[in-house]
Amino acid sequence: MEIYSTKSDLQAHLQTLREAGKQIALVPTMGALHEGHLSLIREAQTVADIVVCSIFVNPTQFNDPKDLEKYPRPIENDIALLQSEACDILFLPSVDEMYPTANEHWSIDLGELDTLWEGAQRPGHFQGVTQIVYKLFHLVQPHIACFGQKDFQQVMVIQRMIDLKKLPVTLNICPIVRSEKGLALSSRNSRLSEKGKEEALVLFNVLDETKNNFANTSIEQLQQEAIAKLNTQPEITLEYFAICETRTLQQATDKDNNKKYVALVVAWIEGVRLIDNMLLNM
Structure with a gap:
């Protein structure tokens, strides 16, 4: 597995793969990987030649600074898990790499998806989600993006963004992975x-x-x-x-x-x- 921390290095490598006609799938994550994430990697491997996993704890989608601070970041374990699944590429950027400009403006019309349920409970959350996913889509230019059904509203939000921005990416919604007794893995x-x-x-x-x-x-x-x-x-x-x-x-x-x-x-x-x-x- 190749690991990149800068956009320029990742883009240079992906450009070579695109020129070779490879299909690219993206699995965006915030790390703390578990079987649910790994199932997305496996699904991506069945629909594309190259699988790119990103790990980035995105600050713009957290309403509570304490929640951001507490978010688990077991990066060494995450890398080992991805290697065990033969993931092709890991993109592991810093906050400065993804947000080089302070107070970067982003706004997209998500309609009522932005104000219902999770949108109501976490104002601005989906603006932050779409902000980082759009950056990753623009950077990786995947043919397919794999997201888990567990964050169902988020998946609908991403699909709306794809439709609004007319992005050439297919959204692959993967089933929830549960424990033997039924608890959704998270x-x-x-x-x-x-x-x-x-x-x-x-x-x-x-x-x-x-x-x-x-x-x-x-x-x-x-x-x-x-x-x-x-x-x-x-x-x-x-x-x-x-x-x-x-x-x-x-x-x-x-x-x-x-x-x-x-x-x-x-x-x-x-x-x-x-x-x-x-x-x-x-």
Whole structure:
């Protein structure tokens, strides 16, 4: 695996590969890699000749400086994991490399995706996400970009940016990787105790019940039952549970056979904010 820390060195190498006709896939990450990230690397290897993984803890998408400070950065372990998966290229830039100009302006019209759910809870978050992903797309010029379904709203935001900017990149949305019991793997899970991980399984159980009952139960009843169950768990502080249409993430009220739906949940356990979702009729 080749490791680059500057844009110029990475671009020079990628240009050679493009001239050789290679298909390039990008897997953007913030490090603290786990099996979920590695599944994206493997998926990228099946659809492209060259896989580029980026590790960059992007400051513009953090609302809370303490959250940015606490974000895990086990870079030596991350490198070892990528090498074990035979990843071709790691891009490991500094903040100054990606943001050479202070207070760089960026704004993109994400519509209600910018203000619903995660957009409401974390103002400016998706502007920061699209800012760095656009930089990476411009730099790497991938044919394919692999993102995980776990951050579902983020995936919809990236797709909107691709559409708005008319970028020549295909978004490959990869399934959530879960533990044997169903917990969605996440970099933040490393901050949970074993007891906390057990308690967090209720998120998966509620999502799974919602999916299993979706065909024969009204959306209103499904939401009420899920929220009631989550609120009875003393170790969990529920932030939101919602059933939404997948593309707009507007909260659904009635079912339309021509639309696809997703259940979204966010809850706090042991001071850790956990995000999960499940596609309901796909």
